[in-house]
Amino acid sequence: MSEAEESLHVPASSQRISEWVAQQLLDRIARGELVPGERLPGERQLAEQLHVSRVSVRAALQKLKTQGFLTAVQGGGTRVVSSAGAMDGALTEMVRVKHANLCDLVEIRQALEGWAARRAAERATPEQIAHIGKVLTAMGQTGRDGKQAADDMDFHLAVAQAAGSPVYLHLLATIRDILGQMMDYHHTEPFALGKEALMIDHHRAIYEAIARRDADAASAAAIAHLGWVLERYNDMPKDPETAPAAKTDAPKA
Ligand SMILES: [Zn+2]
Numbered sequence: 001m002s003e004a005e006e007s008l009h010v011p012a013s014s015q016r017i018s019e020w021v022a023q024q025l026l027d028r029i030a031r032g033e034l035v036p037g038e039r040l041p042g043e044r045q046l047a048e049q050l051h052v053s054r055v056s057v058r059a060a061l062q063k064l065k066t067q068g069f070l071t072a073v074q075g076g077g078t079r080v081v082s083s084a085g086a087m088d089g090a091l092t093e094m095v096r097v098k099h100a101n102l103c104d105l106v107e108i109r110q111a112l113e114g115w116a117a118r119r120a121a122e123r124a125t126p127e128q129i130a131h132i133g134k135v136l137t138a139m140g141q142t143g144r145d146g147k148q149a150a151d152d153m154d155f156h157l158a159v160a161q162a163a164g165s166p167v168y169l170h171l172l173a174t175i176r177d178i179l180g181q182m183m184d185y186h187h188t189e190p191f192a193l194g195k196e197a198l199m200i201d202h203h204r205a206i207y208e209a210i211a212r213r214d215a216d217a218a219s220a221a222a223i224a225h226l227g228w229v230l231e232r233y234n235d236m237p238k239d240p241e242t243a244p245a246a247k248t249d250a251p252k253a
Pocket residue numbers: 152155156203225253
């Protein structure tokens with residue numbers, strides 16, 4: 001957009017400029033261009049992108065932090081908070097104290113991911129499908145020990161983005177945050193050690209179905225993958241209070 005066009009949109013007073021900047025950032029979050037957990041560009045970069053002063057950007061970021069949409073990152077910068085983030089505390093506690101609640105949460109995620117894979121098969125752009133394929137290739141590379149959990153998360157995030165629903169991105173982020181905390185709590189490995197090949201097969205089935213626009217197969221593959229994950233959760237110690245620190249194979253998946 002040229003400066004002339006942009007000047008039609010940027011309001012005149014400085015207070016209104018910072019409100020306008022805040023609205024631009026909220027719009028990006030709502031469109032799923034900025035996803036939960038994503039780090040925002042720096043103040044200067046945002047100021048350049050939006051053709052406003054750094055002071056206006058700083059005021060906008062402060063406002064969004066106060067409203068709970070953004071949070072400060074250790075070492076500087078800001079990242080997007082899940083819009084459902086305020087529920088995390090209560091939900092996390094429910095899931096922590098009762099194993100059945102933990103399994104329910106995984107089951108709900110299974111239903112959601114089945115829906116997302118279906119939507120991705122129906123609506124993903126060629127670029128989004130290519131991105132899912134790239135993440136899958138990275139997962140299959142050897143010598144990525146310790147990166148499997150991050151790769152796995154990237155894959156599910158890529159499918160979520162291909163589903164084209166910011167609401168889903170935020171719901172998934174909330175569920176994943178809680179499951180991630182549970183994995184830390186139970187001292188389990190974040191990825192099913194020794195099951196890497198099986199995991200790759202699961203993810204490849206999801207990717208290939210999305211790539212050939214087979215919505216039923218994509219949904220079934222996602223549900224089967226999360227069903228396997230659910231079984232691992234069912235195998236976990238039932239009473240977290242007395243759970244041994246021994247490692248189990250429950251994956252973050
Ligand atoms: Zn997975």
